[in-house]
Amino acid sequence: MAHTIKSHDALESLRLELRRGCLPLAVLSALREEQYGYSLRKLLASQGLEIDESTLYPLLRRLESQGLLRSEWREQESRKKRFYKLLPIGEKILHQLTADWNAINVALGTVMGHKADPTEVPEPSSTSSTITL
Numbered sequence: 001m002a003h004t005i006k007s008h009d010a011l012e013s014l015r016l017e018l019r020r021g022c023l024p025l026a027v028l029s030a031l032r033e034e035q036y037g038y039s040l041r042k043l044l045a046s047q048g049l050e051i052d053e054s055t056l057y058p059l060l061r062r063l064e065s066q067g068l069l070r071s072e073w074r075e076q077e078s079r080k081k082r083f084y085k086l087l088p089i090g091e092k093i094l095h096q097l098t099a100d101w102n103a104i105n106v107a108l109g110t111v112m113g114h115k116a117d118p119t120e121v122p123e124p125s126s127t128s129s130t131i132t133l
Contacts, residue, residue: 023051025101027059028086028094031069036081060084068093 026049030040037057044051063069068090071082086094 019049020055023049023055023059024063025094025097027056027063028068028090028097031084031086032091032094034083034085036076036083038081040084063090 026044027040030043035043037053037060041051041053041056060069060071064071064084067087069084069086071084073080073082
């Protein structure tokens with residue numbers, strides 16, 4: 001039983017690490033169109049990437065401090081909301097990261113013994129649960 005718990009914990013930890021590495025690419029991609037924090041979380045979740053506020057907002061601040069996106073406070077529906085949008089340099093970085101992601105995908109497919117098809121999205125295993133970041 002202890003071995004099963006350790007392997008489950010290891011699997012969940014590695015899944016979390018894998019997903020965290022993908023988040024900057026997902027956020028930059030989603031911010032090609034202006035979003036506020038909550039709408040960004042909903043958009044990502046609808047695409048299968050649930051993300052906690054405690055992960056998203058520090059990532060947004062880091063991407064902004066790196067000069068990849070801009071943010072501004074605006075009032076909408078009687079509430080102040082912070083809107084985020086990718087800057088032109090962020091678009092260039094996104095383009096390069098996408099190319100890097102595709103190259104990594106192909107290399108992983110080779111290492112794992114099959115040809116990677118970027119258009120093929122495998123179904124999650126029945127033992128996997130949605131990991132919220």
